Amino acid sequence: MNTKIQNDIKELVEAQVISNQVATNIENYYKSKKIDTPNRLFTVFAVLGSTLVGLGIILILAHNWDNFSRSIKTGFAFAPLIIGQFIVGYSILKNKSATWKEASGVFLFFAVGASMALISQIYNIPGNFSSYILIWVLLCAPLIYLLKSNALAILHIVFAINYACAFGYFDDNKTPWMYILLLAVLLPHYYQLLKQKPLHNITSIFNWLLPLSVIVVLGTFIDKSGEFGFLMYVILFGLLYNIGKLPFFDNQKLRRNGYLILGSLGTIYMLLLTSFEWLWQDILRHDIVFGTQEFYVSIALFLITLGVIVYSYSKKWIQNFNLFQYVFIIFTVIFFVGMSGNFISILLINLLILALGIIAIKIGADKFHFGILNYGLLIITALIVCRFFDTNMSFVVRGLLFVSVGVGFFFTNYMMLKRQKKTKIK
Known part of the structure; x- marks a missing residue:
């Protein structure tokens, strides 16, 4: 104790x-x-040990592979799979500890992949990398629920990202719709973690890993109208931010709320990117085509995000106005307005970024949170830096702007610290 x-x-x-x-x-x-509490460190080392053992066996076999006959090669190909299934079955029947289940599950996961690869190589079965990863992940998905394994769930997400990127960016350059299925398969396990272990570190890992996977994979859903890609990402970041503002996530420590942080950072990044004139000139150079895949994906994301906001209002979770939650709506309007001319869009986006910076400063000051306060100051600084490169201001004016921002950093933090001390004294 x-x-x-x-x-x-x-x-x-x-x-x-x-x-x-x-x-x-x-x-x-x-x-x-x-x-009753399992040794987390022992579980981590058990999983790592299983991974290393599996990889070591593969390397040993690979070194002597050419010296074996086809029948022996086939036996070696199925051996890890049989051993892994036996250990997993033993762990389930004997109701072994979480460490046993995590380690055996990881071993069987890599055994399945190794067996598939070896059989394909032995019998020259054609296929590409993305289809190989997809079948591998789908075959191992039931193990997540049989063993209640968090390590397998993490591997599921990581390999689902590999499949989507390989299918969308490299192998076929097509939309990896099966990624949505892979994500849906994992959601019940994630829901159980949120329900039973909301404050555990493993749940926090999933709070970061799931939105990161969606951010990485969304680019593969851009097919012909790349211009809609900017709109898709802004709406996605708006969705993540609004999920992060749900009471379940918002009441936790900020470092555990990957949805809120990634949504906010992603929103600011996309707005800064679209605040440059050259980008709008490039967008206007192409004809915006409605009815494309990107257009429908944007609509779907927009409706889902709007649904989250409406639901939050119906539950009275939204008490105060927070501009970050509505940026996706404002940007959607600006995006379509920008088709008629880029000047209005650039001006509105710059004003929007400035407003977001000021609001972040206000939120940080109200909550006495130095991180949020300085985040707002950094947003304004980033906006000034961006305008440093595409405006004709003299170096004196630019220098004065940076000095002003530096003084603002110091003065704002000093006043915040002073207010905090007065509050503690009272």
């Missing part, structure tokens, strides 16, 4: 706040809790 807890219990007994019997019951509770 934690020494601090023991000292606190002892202090409470001495102060006669609790009795000796209550103190004993508390100590027994924490001791039983510690026994």
